[in-house]
Amino acid sequence: MYLWKCWRDTRWFFVVFLAIAALPMPMAAFASHFGTVIRDAGPMAFQNTFMMVVTAVAYALATICAIQEFTDKTAHFLFTKPRSRGYFVWTSWIVGFTELLIVAAVNLFVGWRVLAHYGVSAFSDGGPQSWNLVSPQSFIEAAIYACFAYALTFALAAILRSGLKGLGASLGLLAGMVGASVALQMRWKIHLPVPPQQIGHLPLALSECAWVMLALLFVLAAQLVVERAET
């Protein structure tokens, strides 16, 4: 029942996000139909749009999924239902995360098919002016970052009891991390990894796993805060 409600709250947003995921590449292809642009810039455009779409949708979903449950106005109703508060936290998180995965998958699929239509390989820019800026790794890193952003924003929204506050805090935290990382690098030559960068000398795969673990820890923290909350 709660699953149904989470879906119901997000379904129209989900439709919009699907549209946002599915439209850019076909539109870009159509706009450059008679040029060679698609061959050179196609993969780059694809990668960039993927990163933007998946990141934006991650932040948006986290804001939406958390906002309606944990405002105090309905907590008295929800938290007296015979389910643990952890159940509510994780269920709404999973619904949003699933929608995020679907949006990402749609975006990847559409981009891949559009580029394949022009005989261009989607995940690498192996053309004459190859800069090797596009690679499967970039897509994975973008996905990991989106996952991280989603979990962090969701957790902060639950802790601060407001979707928008969570969003603001999350973006602020990210900006802070980036700023601190740059400062540390410049001043003391210490490298502070920002997701989804590699952590120290860990292999990249492990680093990404570590970021995902950290993301899940945020949600766990949110669960603990919500369990102890007084309404």
Added chain:
Amino acid sequence: MLFHVNPSSGVPIYLQIEAQIKNAIAAGALKREQALPSVRKLAGDLRINPNTVARAYQNLEREGVISTVPGEGTFVAGGRPRLLKSERVRRLQPYARQIAVEGTQLGLTEAEILNLVQEELSKLEVYR
């Protein structure tokens, strides 16, 4: 339909119900062996707690005023009240005292007071 209670009065509701049932029997509105409404029905009609009605019915049954037949309902008792004569007299005494005091305060003679009581008795079904 016969009964009406005032929950805000200082008199507990169950006592009001008991008094009204007794009054109704004495005035002939409720005949011997006549069925009384069920606890739930009466409570629903009066918008009160069914346990209050149940308590009144239990007390009246103990006094022999009404009786319950399992599976059939509650009825006005056919036989004589179960209380001892001395107890019944004792219960009436405060009312008698009240009549005596009031009558004296109002300046009525003993004969006038007794006449009044006689009139009321003759109005009751039981004594006609």
Added chain:
Amino acid sequence: MTRLAISTERLTKAYGHINAVQQLNLHVPRGAIYGFLGRNGAGKTTTIKMLLGLVRPTSGSARVLGMDTSTDRIAIFQRTAFVSEKKTLYPLLTPKELVHFSRGFYPTWDDAAVEKYSQLLEIPMTQRFDKLSNGNQTKVFLLLALAQGADLLILDEPTTALDPLTADEFLRVLADSAIERGCTVFFSSHQIEEVERIAEFVCVMDRGRLLLESRLDDIKGEFRLIIAVGNSLPRQTSSQVLSVVADGDCCRYFVTQDAEGFAAELAREGATVTQVASLGLREIFLHLVRKEPPCISGNAGATLVGSSSSF
């Protein structure tokens, strides 16, 4: 199986220096309709929230349906229906959808009850919750509570937003379903007349403390207002005489037990007792909470609990 649906032991909640609830000992018997009275800010809602785990007690404990509120919350929720003071629900859902939402949580859900009560209470089932009037919003809450098939209903000011007719209907439904299913009803209210109608047990709370907890019939049977005129009338209060208001040679005594005995004693000392009046619940409540200085805790009705009513 405990005889009490709700019991608290020295339940306390302090917010900094403010004692919202102090050393509260409640006893709500199973199957009873129990009215919880108190002024605004007396601590009623805080107490209810502690029973439901929405607020953590500072000290003391509470048991609901025999289970500890700090460890067995989920099991308690399975069998308890709650209507909060704040009648807010998901704004975009209709009552029909809210029923659909709630149904899945409770195996004891009664669809027939939904049908019956939604018609009886005249609830527009397909209108968005935020578009409903205050009264209708409250009715939706009541509907969800009644259909749940709970063993215990905890209602915080259930009829505040209802018009008198609907409140009347609701009380009848409540009393009827209570006796039909044997469930316990614990409700707080400002409508003293309603409490007087259907509550079997009553509790009065003031400034975080319990002033009185007893059977309503016993309170009405014992509490009296005695008015006496005389030269040297006693002026002390005690557990028997809760308040004394003096005006010249006339005194009004608010007596909680053995009023006849007290009146006789006054008469013996040469005073003239002009009235021994019984009191409605409203007057009793006002006497209890208006008293200066405030009633000290220790259950003004403690002796009543022992005599004829045993929980």
